Amino acid sequence: MNTTTTPLTDLEIAHSAAMRPxxxxxxxxxxxxxxxxxxxxxxxxxxxxxxxxKEESGKVVLVTAISPTPAGEGKSTVTVGLADAFSLLGEQTMVALREPSLGPVMGMKGGAAGGGYSQVLPMEEINLHFTGDIHAITTANNALAALIDNHLHQGNQLRIDQRRITWKRVLDMNDRALRRVTIGLGGPSGGIPREDGFDITVASEVMAVLCLAKSLDDLKERLSRIVIGYTFDKEPVTVRDLGAEGALTLLLREAFKPNLVQTIGGTPALIHGGPFANIAHGCNSLIATKTAKKLADIVVTEAGFGADLGAEKFMNIKARQGDFKPDAVVIIATVRALKMHGGIPKDGLGSPDSDAVKRGLPNLSRHIDTIRAFGLEPVVALNRFTADTEEELATVLEWCREQGIAAAVADVWAKGGEGGKDVARLILEKIEAGNEFHQLYDEFDSFEQKVGAVVQKVYGGDGVLFTDKALKQLQDIEKRGWDILPVCMAKTQYSLTDDPGIMGRPEGFTITVRELIPKLGAGFIVCLTGDIMTMPGLPKKPAAMNMDIDREGHAVGLM
Incomplete structure (x- = not known):
């Protein structure tokens, strides 16, 4: 452990760690x-x-969080720390995480492999190109796009209406300039001119398909069901109609295999798949989770952003399609984030303020209510930051005791697995006690009921408003029988509402669904809300501007 007066950076800690073959x-x-x-x-x-x-007998521990803030919650850090804590307690443990996208790595967040003494290694490689999975997904997605435009150019036997092509190209980078583009310019040899656009790779349906497929055969079948657009008669056109599912499966064959690495504490880690939780379903691959359930007694996994996004989709989509249940749920809270939800700006977080912490607790309360709605009793992990005071930490723990919530401090950034033992013991108690897990809606509920269940039981809102465009799309979805699928809400991560500026625990609001996108391969319907975009932009000062290499070729500034 680091005992110097100047704390080491995450990257320095990763470089100093002894990795095992x-x-x-x-x-x-x-x-x-x-x-x-x-x-x-x-x-x-x-x-x-x-x-x-082997039987899939491992117990699944889902790690989620309160609504994220620019102050950071450290969800991956706590997830890794808890896995190491279980290992130290003598449990056969694996951690299952998503792969970092280069978009946020080079954009706002920097690296995404945990932090401090709770990291997965090799940190640099995981954060950058890793084993090439996301590149393979990008290639498969764009191969399909090329085949679509070639089909138009070569006579368009399927009578695809180029104005109604819904399949976009992708890039694993935040690049707002590519949200809307015009392609096919340059005369007859350049193809058919039409409007197009790019999503970020982690929003691609190919990513969702890879993360929800149970086998290569299932992967191929799911790919074949993807809707790429509509004919002049407004009938859907699928990958199967193009005959492209075989080629796409071949491109994804190696990417479908889960990736094995290790934590600083030597716990085996599966890092596989990486859909965002604000614009996709936000969970690592089902095949990695099910593999870990075969190999370990305890499987620690996480879902993106707060419980209103990743955890909701983990339970309503991933657990439903994977036919398993979470055995325990951990909600991460931080003093820093609670103070922001209590009205303190980021530049004021360094000053102790227990009253602001109290004002921010309703956000934690909302996420606790969400997990309870699924029939589980959560454990709160209070992720310690160096500036936290004992009074501020005690404020949260005392509130949890008053609410009957099991809670403990997680000091895993500084202490690794040792700092997560208290939380791990509480989780083991929850696993032993069992739960009454259930999804929030039935597959045969109406589409409006499904969306309404998420808005009311998860966000705490009053109801849903569908735009005229969304209502027209819903009529088509119902006519085709697609409304039997689960809903995947694309919503800002910063608020329980669809307005990123509203923090805390708002009440009396409605969610506006502006557009519906059928994802038949993934097996859900995406609901776009608010101003959510499927191709993010870079911030004013991207994290990439701090990155470099030293004379030995090692990364600098990755975290």
Missing amino acids: IGEIARKAGIPDEALEPYGRYKGKIDITRLPH
Whole structure:
């Protein structure tokens, strides 16, 4: 552990950590040599077809958080720290995380592999190109786009209306200039001119499909169901109609294999898939989670952003499609974020203010209510930051005791797994007690009922307003029988409402659904709300501006 007066950066801590060869980590996880495909010394892919046949008996611990703020909540850091804490307590443990997208890594957040002494390694490689999975998804998505435009150019036998093509190209980078583009210019040899646009790769339906598929056959079938647009007669056109599902599956064959790495504490970690939770379903791959359930007794995983986004989708979408349930849920809160929800600006967080912490607690309360709505009793992990005072920490813990909520401080950034043992013990008690898990809506509920259930039971809103465009799309969805699918709400992460400027626990609001996008391959309907965009932009000072390499070629400024 670091004992110097000047704290080491996350990157310096990662560089100083002693990593074990990936074969050693695989053996610790019970993965036979024939199932491990090394990618260098410290990374590997798992061929799940070569794993021993075991029951999926591992207990799933879902880590979520309060509504995120620019102050940061440290969800991945706590997730990794809890996995190491379970390992220290003698539990056979694996952690299952999403892969970082280069968009936020180079944009606002910087690296996304945990922090301090609760990191997954090798941190630099995980944060950058890793094993190439996201590049493969980008390639498959854009191969489909190229095949669509080639079909138009070569005679358009399917009679696709180029004005109604819904499939976009993607790039794993925040680039607002590509949100709307015109393609096919340059005369007859340049193709058919039409309007197009780019999403970020993690918003691609290909990403969602890879993360929800149960096998290569299921992956191919899901890819074939993707709707890419509509004919002049307004009938849907799918990947199967183009005959492209075989090629796309081939491009994704290696990416479908889960990635194995390690934590600083030596706990095996599966990092696979990376959909955003504000514009997609926000969970690591189902195949990685189910693999971890076979190999470990405790599986610690996380879902993106707050409980209103990633956790809701984990339980209503991923757990439903994967036919499993979470055995315990952890909600991360921080003094810093609670103070922001209590009205303190980011530049004022350094001053102790227990009253502001109290004013921010209703946001935590809303997320507790959300988890309880699913039939689970959460544990609150109070993620300690160095500027937190004992009085501020005690304010949160005392409130939790008054509310009957199990809570403890997680000091994992500074202490690794040792700092997460108190929270881990509370989680084990919840696992032992069992739960009454259930989804918030039935698949046969009307589409309006499904959206309404999320808005009222998760966000705490009064109801839903559909724009005229969304209502027209809903009529078509119902006519085709697609309304049986779950809903995937695309909403700002910063607020329980669809207005990112409204913090805390607002009441008396409605959510406006402006557009509906059927994702038949993924198996859900996306509801675009507010001003949410599927291609983010870079901030005024991107994290990339602080990045470099030193003389030895090591990364600088990644975190």
